[in-house]
Amino acid sequence: MGDDLGDEWWAHEGKSDPSEAEEDDETQEKQPTEKPNAQTKPEKRKRVTEKQVQAKKKKTSEQKECVTPQKETDEEKSTKPKKKRKKKKTITDVLSSSEPKPGCPADLQNLVTQYFSDKRSVIEQEELKLLDSCFLSSNDLTHTLSSYLKQVCPKWAKIQKQHTEKSSVVLLIVCSSALRAIELIKQMTTFKGAAKAIKLFAKHIKIEEQVKLLQKGVTHIGVGTPARINALIEKEGLSLRALRYLVLDWNWRDQKLRRMADIPEIKLDFMKLLETGILHGCKEDKVKIGLF
Template structure:
């Protein structure tokens, strides 16, 4: 049997169907076309401002940190431009009280106070080491000739480093004369070797760091009773413009050294302190 031919929809019916479909799904078709169509390039550039906004607080913190670091560096610039002030006995007294204020009672702090009579004239920054020592120790030659006790010195010069100690020894040539000078620092020299040298020979002058001098006293290699002068390399500054007492480690060792018999000798006025 022959199948009946299907009639193609007329143009009028197609228009009716298109109108019906346009009423029901036309909006979906338009939205689909809008979604598949490539969006404008500007829509992808919206994120960078958001990212910049999120990163902004971190940049602010870093900038603040850099600003603080720059302010700290300016302290060195101020010190470099400011006029140096010579150290005074009051500076040493104040440093001692500040150092022990948290661990000592009021009565103990008063016991640390030294009489003015135990201090030599401070350097006014016009002296070389030799000229300063000649001024504060005018009878040095006589003292040197009468000194014959081993394991001791007549004068100790305390500084912050081995390099500085060598510089001081070279700069005191005009003062020391025939005096026997010994380096008292840890660099390249063992403490046992220094103890043996102090036992064998008479030494008049010792130049070194507080840590090594303290160790020699602990081991019995150096006695303080014959000591007459204790000079601090107070006013000299290193490349960072720090004085010896500005460095916490050295300041701690100096105060520990003072408590190993130096303070008691100062109070009996048998020992004099000087700030060079």
């Protein structure tokens, strides 16, 4: 009876066998365990991605760590006291720290010797040496150009009258620039008297115009730059046959405290001028050189 009641109860519940009920209980127990497994799958994915991100971060951090030592070394280099290089003293530095001294014949002679030391043989260099008799007295920095010329050319009035050759000058004054040439012409007004002076520089004046002026009449004094004087000699517009005095604007200094002989391009042109006939005229005692 008891068994029959049990079977009826099971049948009433819709279940045929107790073993089936046990199986249902097992499935019910398994179902909750399966659900968490389904939920853990995305977590695993997340963990994988996080691991990948962490690995990437480690790589980038390692790369940064590799780069940072270079930055540190650069910073260390920048913080380290740099050794000060000794600056080469320029002509301006030397002259600004020393008192200006008047030029003398030895200065010009040394300049000529140094310039031609690697361009001439020993015998030819001996021929370039000038005697003291080739020089006029030098400016002691107290003279104006007029007073200096009056001192070195005391017989100027007579010399000026005797000069009748065209395309040539008796007195040639050499300076470093056109502006300086104009200034010097203004300074010697009390000296030149009736003598005619000509500007011998390239600024705003064509060389053809200067050649025509020299050929047109007698010119006594020429004031200009070595470059233009050389050009006129090459074109045969200016002759040195009548030249008796060569005055160099030796002591004057520009804004950088450079003399004419201190500027490379002007020194080159000046040396060329000396070679064209000045040194030869000095050797023959026809030309005298003065350092103003």
